[in-house]
Amino acid sequence: MADVSHHVRDRGQLLLAAAIGLALVLVVLAVLLNTALYTEAISSTSDIEYQERAALSQFDALDRTMPGLLAAINEDTDGSTSHAELEATVAGEVRTWESHTSPWLAGDGAAFHVTVNDTEIHDRVIHDDQNETFTDASETTGWTVAENVSTVSMFRLTVSPTDLYDTGDETCDSSGPCFQFSVEGADGTTSWVSVFTNNTADVALLIEGPDGRHHCPIGQDQTTIDVVNTSIDGSHCDGLDILGQHPSPYTIAYENGDRASGAYILAIDGTHSSSANFTDNTSPRVEPGVHRTELLATYESSTLVIERTIVGEADQ
C-alpha cells in the first residue's frame, strides 16, 4: 500500500510556498507601480523654456538685422527708384530673410513668419562730392532745399576747416558772408546756423534762433554736425535743437552755398524743392530711402505662439 501522507504534506508545503511567493509578487508589483508613478511625477514635461529661447533668438535676430538690411537697401537705391519699388524691395528682402530661418526652425516643429505692416520712405537730399560746394545743381548759392517738411529723420553735414569760409578772427552771423542753413517753422519763425572757420584752424558754429545766440563746441578737423541728434562730433549741443524750436511743417534753406563744401544728407518726410535744383546722379541729388519699417513677426509651435511688432530703422 502506497504511503500518501508524505505527498499530502509536500503538496501543502508547496501551496504555502506558492501563496507566500504570490503575496511577495503582489507587494513587489505594488511597489514597482508606485515607483513608476513617482518617476512619471518627477519628470518634467515642459519644453517652454527651450521654445522661449528659440523664439527670443528669432525676434532678436530680426531686430538686429533690420537696421543693416534697410541701410543695404538704401545703398542700392538711386534717383530712379520709386517709393513703390522700394516698398516691394523691403517686402522681398524680408521674405528672403524669413525663408532662411524656416529650415532651422522646422526641425523643432516651429515656424517663424514675418509680414511687413508699414514702410516709411523718406526722400533723401544727398551731397557726397567733397569737391562740390553746397550750391544747387545750377550753382545758385541761396536756395530752398525742402519745404512742407513734417519730419526730418536725418540732417547731417560733414565739413573740414579748409572747406569753409575763413572769417579770420571775426565771427559770422546770418547776415555774414559764410555758409548758413536755416529752418523756418510754420509760424514764420526762423533759426539760422552759420558754419565757418577762424584762421582755417577750427570749424565754428553760430546758431541764432528764437531763444538767442549759441556757440557750440568746435571741431578742429573734419566735423560732423548732426542737426537731428543735436550733436557735433557726437557731443551734445543745446543750441542746435533748431527743429524742436519751430512748429512743423518746416522750410529748410541754404545761404551762401558757395562758401562751403564737404558732404550733407537730409532725409525728410515732405517735399524736396524743384527738381531743377538737383542733379540726376551727382551732387546734390534726391533719392528715396527707407526710414522705418514696422514688421509683424510670429513664432508659432504646437505649444507657443508669440506675435510681436518689430520696428526697424535704417542704420545711418
Next chain:
Amino acid sequence: MSDRGISAILNYAMVLGIVALLTAGLVVSMAGFLDTQGEATARSTLEVAGSDLAADLEAADRLARTEQTQTLWLESSLPDRVAGSDYRIEFSDDAILLRSSDPDATVRIVHATEFAVEETTVDGGNVIIQYDPTSHRLVIHNA
C-alpha cells in the same frame, strides 16, 4: 502516526487558512504603506506639475512684458490625473493651488509675475495661458 487523525480535507483547509491569513496580513500591513505612498506620489506629482505650470506662467509673463508683444498663447503640458485621481488647479495673483481628491493632497506653488493673473479654477490637464493686452492680465483656461 502523528497525522493519522487528520483528514486530507482538514489538511487542505488548514493550508488554505494559513495562506489566507498570511495574504490578509500582508494586505493589511501594506495598505497603510500604500496609502501613504499614494499620497506622497500625488503630492510629488502635484508639486512637479505646479512647478512646471508656474515656470510656464512666468515664461508667459516674461514674453508678454515687452510692448512689442501683440499676441501670446502658451499651452502648458500637465498630467490629466495624479496617482490615478483627477485634480483641480486654482490660480490667484501670487500662487497656484493644486488639489487632488483621492488621494487627498494639496500643493501650493508661489509664482512671481509682473502682470496680474486672472483668478480662476480649471481642471487638471493641459492649460492655455494667454495674455490679454486690453486688461494686461494673464488669462488661463483648459486646453
